Amino acid sequence: xxxxxxxxxxxxxxxxxxxxxxxxxxxxxxxxxxxxxxxxxxxxxxxxxxxxxxxxxxxxxxxxxxxxxxxxxxxxxxxxxxxxxxxxxxxxxxxxxxxxxxxxxx
Amino acid sequence: xxxxxxxxxxxxxxxxxxxxxxxxxxxxxxxxxxxxxxxxxxxxxxxxxxxxxxxxxxxxxxxxxxxxxxxxxxxxxxxxxxxxxxxxxxxxxxxxxxxxxxxxxxxxxxxxxxxxxxxxxxxxxxxxxxxxxxxxxxxxxxxxxxxxxxxxxxxxxxxxxxxxxxxxxxxxxxxxxxxxxxxxxxxxxxxxxxxxxxxxxxxxxxxxxxxxxxxxxxxxxxxxxxxxxxxxxxxxxxxxxxxxxxxxxxxxxxxxxxxxxxxxxxxxxxxxxxxxxxxxxxxxxxxxxxxxxxxxxxxxxxxxxxxxxxxxxxxxxxxxxxxxxxxxx
Numbered sequence: 001x002x003x004x005x006x007x008x009x010x011x012x013x014x015x016x017x018x019x020x021x022x023x024x025x026x027x028x029x030x031x032x033x034x035x036x037x038x039x040x041x042x043x044x045x046x047x048x049x050x051x052x053x054x055x056x057x058x059x060x061x062x063x064x065x066x067x068x069x070x071x072x073x074x075x076x077x078x079x080x081x082x083x084x085x086x087x088x089x090x091x092x093x094x095x096x097x098x099x100x101x102x103x104x105x106x
Numbered sequence: 107x108x109x110x111x112x113x114x115x116x117x118x119x120x121x122x123x124x125x126x127x128x129x130x131x132x133x134x135x136x137x138x139x140x141x142x143x144x145x146x147x148x149x150x151x152x153x154x155x156x157x158x159x160x161x162x163x164x165x166x167x168x169x170x171x172x173x174x175x176x177x178x179x180x181x182x183x184x185x186x187x188x189x190x191x192x193x194x195x196x197x198x199x200x201x202x203x204x205x206x207x208x209x210x211x212x213x214x215x216x217x218x219x220x221x222x223x224x225x226x227x228x229x230x231x232x233x234x235x236x237x238x239x240x241x242x243x244x245x246x247x248x249x250x251x252x253x254x255x256x257x258x259x260x261x262x263x264x265x266x267x268x269x270x271x272x273x274x275x276x277x278x279x280x281x282x283x284x285x286x287x288x289x290x291x292x293x294x295x296x297x298x299x300x301x302x303x304x305x306x307x308x309x310x311x312x313x314x315x316x317x318x319x320x321x322x323x324x325x326x327x328x329x330x331x332x333x334x335x336x337x338x339x340x341x342x343x344x345x346x347x348x349x350x351x352x353x354x355x356x357x358x359x360x361x362x363x364x365x366x367x368x369x370x371x372x373x374x375x376x377x378x379x380x381x382x383x384x385x386x387x388x389x390x391x392x393x394x395x396x397x398x399x400x401x402x403x404x405x406x407x408x409x410x411x412x413x414x415x416x417x418x419x420x421x422x423x424x425x426x427x428x429x430x431x432x433x434x435x
Contacts, residue, residue, distance in 0.1 A: 016180035026180075046302060048181040054295075054302070074203065074308070076195035077248035078186040 022049045024063050034066045107158055123150035127288060127428065130166075131337055132297075132421035134391025136428025139286025141267035151268065157392045158262035165258050167191065182299065187247070190423070191255045191340045193298040195247035198342040201309040202249060207360035209249060212341040213240040214363050215377075216253040216384055219338065222370050223381025226407050230257055231385040254341040256383035263392035265399075270435070280435045281402045284415065285324035288428035291315045297424035306356070311346035311422040316429045320417075321352075324431045328352040331431075332413040333401050334368075334375050335394035338382040343422050344368075348377075351417060351429075370408045379408040391420045395430070402434040 018026050025047075028035030038045045039053035040060035052059060107115075109124040123144040127133025134157065141153035164172050171188025173179060187193050201207050220235040235253065243252040273280035290297075293304055294312035321327055328351055336347045345359035353375050354362035362368075368377035380386050380397035387393060398416035400406040406413075414434045421427035 015175050016184065017175040017177050018180065019177040022177045022180070048178050074196045074200035076187065076192060076199060076250075077245075078188070078192050078195075079244070079246060079248075 021051055025049055028063070028065065034068045035063045036066060037061045038064050107156070112156070123153065127420075127426060129421065129423045129426055131339060131390045132423030132425070132427045133288060134337070134420035134428065135395060135418040135430040136286055136288030136420055136426060138265060138267060138283055138395065138430050138432075139288060139428070141265070142283045142286060145267060145269055151272070153267045155265045155267065156262065157264075157390050159389055160260050161258055162260075167255065167258055190298065191250060192247040194340045194343060195250045197298055197308060197310075197346075198340075199249055200305075201342060201346065204305070204309050205357035205360065207342075207345060208364070209241075209251075210237075211345055211360040211363040212250070212254050213237055214366075215338070215341040215344045215368070216240055218369050218373075219378050219382045219384040222379050222408055223385040226381060226386060229381055229386040230259060231381070235385075250340060250342070253384070256339045257385070257388045259388045261387050261389040261393075263389050263396055265392070265395055274435070279403045281399045282433045282435050283430070284326075284433040285320050285431040286429070287316050287319040287323065288420075288426040289315065289319075290425050290427050294427075297422065297427075299424065309346070310356075311343050311350045312427050313347055313350040313419060313422060313429065316419075316427055317351045320429045320431055324415075326415060326431065328375075331375065331415050331417045333379055333398070333410055333416045334377045335380070335382075335397050335416060335418045336377055337391050337394065337419045337421055338378055338384050339388075341384065344377065347419055347422070348375075351419075370410075376408075376410060379406060379410065391418075394418045395432075398430075398432045402432055404434075 016026065025035055036045055036047055037049045038061070039056060039058050040062045041058040042053060042056040044053055044055035046054055109121055112118060113121060125140045127137045127140060137155050141155050144150040144153055166189070168188045170179065170183060175183060217235050217237065217240065220231060223229040223231055224234065240251065240253050245251050246255055267283070270280060270282060290312055293307040295302055297312060334351070334353065336344050338344050345363055348354055348362060349356045349359045366372060367374045370376045370379050379401065380393060395418050397406060398418045401410060401413045401416055416432050418430040418432065420429065
């Protein structure tokens with residue numbers, strides 16, 4: 001299995017907002033760890049983090065650190081300009097070229 | 107525009123009932139159920155259901171990307187999934203993987219909708235669409251291309267609902283509200299923003315429970331429906347609704363569509379005979395209700411002979427999704 005580390009997320013270029021419920025996810029991400037909230041009573045995982053377990057409504061949470069390996073369930077490839085890489089780029093001929101190529105199916 | 111603004115602008119002396127279904131397009135078809143409930147309860151004698159759309163400030167196609175960052179949307183927004191169609195592309199890919207659904211099926215939906223709209227003078231899209239046009243179009247959110255996304259339009263539609271007795275005294279031929287339903291199952295969660303769905307629900311339109319209630323309340327099944335006016339914000343959701351409403355088996359929506367089954371001419375269940383949101387105009391599901399009324403009155407542009415029952419759907423979105431079965435009187 002190849003091991004490729006994501007370099008774009010999380011980073012200072014991504015504008016996010018947090019609260020007490022979601023903060024542990026981002027704090028762990030800063031340390032290159034994937035932490036997710038599991039219900040401390042029934043074990044059900046949920047993301048995004050929410051105050052109540054959608055399975056048993058408990059408020060008790062155990063933050064589990066996952067290995068980060070997974071089976072890909074589905075994905076999309078978006079050409080939206082407000083995506084990760086384009087958001088920080090100025091409007092320039094170079095970024096326009098990048099968009100055009102991607103719209104052609106790159 | 108809220109009810110208060112309508113009263114002020116139009117000089118309405120009194121309102122005795124006011125309600126709205128949330129979720130934008132998800133509630134469109136089901137909103138007629140609210141009107142019927144008010145009339146049957148005696149809360150109102152005549153209900154006008156209005157949807158007006160103006161996108162001057164923010165187009166809906168990229169609405170999630172334009173929103174300010176919140177603790178919840180921060181898990182989605184940085185991914186570049188900036189609008190409903192981008193999120194639905196994720197559900198679509200799973201459907202393609204699980205059932206072998208091909209882009210040719212989505213192309214057929216776009217092309218047959220365009221074919222249906224050609225005689226309609228007021229439609230926005232008046233040029234035929236070819237398979238080459240479809241496959242040559244820019245990809246917006248792979249696997250979805252430009253023609254899988256609906257139009258973005260300003261427009262408005264109003265539906266007037268009253269008692270059947272009163273409607274029979276009016277100038278136009280009435281159309282009956284046979285059944286209406288809205289809601290969703292817990293599995294569907296937040297709709298296409300929810301990555302916690304079980305697999306079968308993930309690759310679906312979320313309409314299976316609505317279909318069940320609607321058919322039971324109407325005492326009919328999919329074979330009794332003469333025309334299906336399915337909410338077509340994104341073409342794959344037409345495939346998945348055909349499955350959820352039982353016009354074909356789960357997973358067989360792709361080959362069903364590719365066989366020509368949804369065409370106005372020669373199809374076993376004509377879909378979006380007005381051209382839908384993909385080709386006529388996008389008024390968040392309300393043009394589908396208007397087309398049902400025209401079909402059941404016998405005055406549609408692409409009239410189906412002897413149409414007696416229509417299916418109209420709203421959504422798929424978060425809570426609620428909805429459906430409506432109107433019938434000829």
